[in-house]
Amino acid sequence: MSGLYPLLMRDLKKWYRNPVFLLTGLIQPFFWIALFGSAMDITRLAGPGFNPALLLQGAPNYITFIVGGVLTITALFTGMFTGTNIIFDRRLGPMGRFLASPIARSSIVFSKVLSSVIRILIQAGILVLAASVIPNGLVFPGGFNLVDVLVILTAIILIALIFSSLFSVIAIRMREMNTIFGIVNLINLPLLFVSYAMFPKDFMASWLSDIAAYNPVSWSAESIRMVIINGSLTSSQWSSVGLWLGALAILAALMVVLTYIMAEREIRD
Amino acid sequence: MDLQPIIKVENLTKIYKGGVMAVDSINLEIEEGEVYGLLGPNGAGKTTTINMLTTRLSPTSGNATVAGFDIIRHSMDIRRMIGVVPQDLTADEDLSGLENLLLVASFYDVPKSVALERSQRLLRMVDLVEAAPRQVRQYSGGMRKRLELIIGLINEPKVLFLDEPTLGLDVQTRTTMWEYIKGLKRDYGMTIILTSHYLEEIDALANRVSIVDHGKILVTGTPAELKASLKGDIITFGFRTASDSEKLLEYPGGLEKIDAKDGVLKVRVENADKTLPELLSYLFQHGITLSTLSVQKPSLDEVFLQYTGRSLREEGASDRMKAMMNMRRVRKT
Known part of the structure; x- marks a missing residue:
């Protein structure tokens, strides 16, 4: 795909050169883990002396439980910048130059998607670090091995691809920044709250839990949570994780194909 | 080839x-x-x-x-x-x-x-x-x-x-x-x-x-x-003596009068570059002295006017608007 690499480098360059954007992107994971981890800590409701693991699918504390969710939400909220970046390029002029150049239309969009995935991965790394260093933070009660790292990386990359593609498809013909923010608000909050990202499914109303089971945010959050809490998985746990990752992979593949088709056919100045 | x-x-x-x-x-x-x-x-x-x-x-x-x-x-x-x-x-x-x-x-x-x-x-x-x-x-x-x-x-x-x-x-x-x-x-x-x-x-x-x-x-x-398709350049003569204007119009090559008043004569000729030297020697021979002389070549503006029925300059207002909007984006410093 011609033009993909130089465009990707341009995007990353713009990111690390903008100190505010870089800093907020890096501080945000700390905020989220600290705020979500304390504000939503449901184990406090149970009172002292209660074993939190009973509430939290075996996690010894709420932060350990929620890390998978926060990693996923980071992908969701950073992914939306893919859309706004496309609109910025259109409104500020560079899009006109890209379209006049002998490069694949899709590389214009995929450069944004890929730079978004890279940024999400960096944020994820910092987030895991942040969660480990804070008091009563992330622990790995079942140990930790290379396979677990691979599962977490796969889940984050897939969910990052899904959301970055989703928001770029939305922005492919859009000129109005307000419109995309409206859509982002409309999509992001339901995706966040109708999922297993923040709370165990036993806490949810059954109809809500039924819907949440089909939310990709749940698939990613649960896969990461499963390996963090259990370390080495049993075969039945593997089949759950396999199902979630498989579903994420299929969805990601569909989104990438959709992005490709939309970018090649529909992108405009 | x-x-x-x-x-x-x-x-x-x-x-x-x-x-x-x-x-x-x-x-x-x-x-x-x-x-x-x-x-x-x-x-x-x-x-x-x-x-x-x-x-x-x-x-x-x-x-x-x-x-x-x-x-x-x-x-x-x-x-x-x-x-x-x-x-x-x-x-x-x-x-x-x-x-x-x-x-x-x-x-x-x-x-x-x-x-x-x-x-x-x-x-x-x-x-x-x-x-x-x-x-x-x-x-x-x-x-x-x-x-x-x-x-x-x-x-x-x-x-x-x-x-x-x-x-x-x-x-x-x-x-x-x-x-x-x-x-x-x-x-x-x-x-x-x-x-x-x-x-x-x-x-x-x-x-x-x-x-x-x-x-x-x-x-x-x-x-x-x-x-050139506009057929001609415009020459404007200013005379010391107003009556000289009539003498010039007797020029044998033939001049198309556009306007004559107060000792100023405007004529249209096919090509001023060629006609003007001949006109000048004619003036000299007949002892006519000029106070002013100017040649106006047709501009693309007149061509535009002829073919579209309106002047490009009338577009001024929207043009300024567009230029302004462009400058707002251009000049940030």
């Missing part, structure tokens, strides 16, 4: 959504090495035509070839061959001038070392060497337009499309841009397609020009031909 035109346009038509006829079945042939002007007011269809020829927009019907390639089927080949300087600014404000050049060079698979050497040469050409490492957001409007010009040249194009290259620039900066554009033709023999609604610009740069209005080509020719 029969040369194939480098651009051939046949019945090219663009109808936008909602039925707006932007370009109405135009035909054009542009020879290699020519500077070809499209002159017309805003909304005449110049930019739409350029956008179709540069493959950014597909035509509703009709077709065109650029450098032998079909604009519909071989858009990638055309993009590789041509340089485009669109009306809007396209440089990335967050990158430096040089980085912008190198980024666009990489789109054309120009090797890094070649791209660097070429960028330096182009930056020298438009006096941007010192500004090259600075972020484009710090550039003035004129600097940004100059950068746009050389970004369009980074792939050493065979054909260069310039869409309103001096829109919104002050007179001095505009003249400098003209010098660069003339240099491209002189030094590289580049074929240049130029749109403008500045008559002086077309007059200064173009070998041939088409006047465009409401999506149609009204007339095509060299600026001189078009002006």
Whole structure:
């Protein structure tokens, strides 16, 4: 795909050169883990002396439980910048130059998607670090091995691809920044709250839990949570994780194909 | 020798959504090495035509070839061959001038070392060497337009499309841009397609020009031909003695009187360059002395008026508006 690499480098360059954007992107994971981890800590409701693991699918504390969710939400909220970046390029002029150049239309969009995935991965790394260093933070009660790292990386990359593609498809013909923010608000909050990202499914109303089971945010959050809490998985746990990752992979593949088709056919100045 | 035109346009038509006829079945042939002007007011269809020829927009019907390639089927080949300087600014404000050049060079698979050497040469050409490492957001409007010009040249194009290259620039900066554009033709023999609604610009740069209005080509020719089609220059004589005016009109070659009053005579002649010396010797022989003498050559403005029924200058209000909006984006510093 011609033009993909130089465009990707341009995007990353713009990111690390903008100190505010870089800093907020890096501080945000700390905020989220600290705020979500304390504000939503449901184990406090149970009172002292209660074993939190009973509430939290075996996690010894709420932060350990929620890390998978926060990693996923980071992908969701950073992914939306893919859309706004496309609109910025259109409104500020560079899009006109890209379209006049002998490069694949899709590389214009995929450069944004890929730079978004890279940024999400960096944020994820910092987030895991942040969660480990804070008091009563992330622990790995079942140990930790290379396979677990691979599962977490796969889940984050897939969910990052899904959301970055989703928001770029939305922005492919859009000129109005307000419109995309409206859509982002409309999509992001339901995706966040109708999922297993923040709370165990036993806490949810059954109809809500039924819907949440089909939310990709749940698939990613649960896969990461499963390996963090259990370390080495049993075969039945593997089949759950396999199902979630498989579903994420299929969805990601569909989104990438959709992005490709939309970018090649529909992108405009 | 029969040369194939480098651009051939046949019945090219663009109808936008909602039925707006932007370009109405135009035909054009542009020879290699020519500077070809499209002159017309805003909304005449110049930019739409350029956008179709540069493959950014597909035509509703009709077709065109650029450098032998079909604009519909071989858009990638055309993009590789041509340089485009669109009306809007396209440089990335967050990158430096040089980085912008190198980024666009990489789109054309120009090797890094070649791209660097070429960028330096182009930056020298438009006096941007010192500004090259600075972020484009710090550039003035004129600097940004100059950068746009050389970004369009980074792939050493065979054909260069310039869409309103001096829109919104002050007179001095505009003249400098003209010098660069003339240099491209002189030094590289580049074929240049130029749109403008500045008559002086077309007059200064173009070998041939088409006047465009409401999506149609009204007339095509060299600026001189078009002006000649107005049939004549206007000569204004001022006499010391008012009665001398009558004596001059007896001139045997025949003069077409336009206006005569208070010792001032306005006549129309076919070609003032030829007629004037003869007239002067006639005046001398008959002992007539002049107080003033002026020759007015027809301008493209009058040609435009004749073919469209209105003056380009009347477009002033919307033009200023557009220039202002452009400047708001250009000048951030």
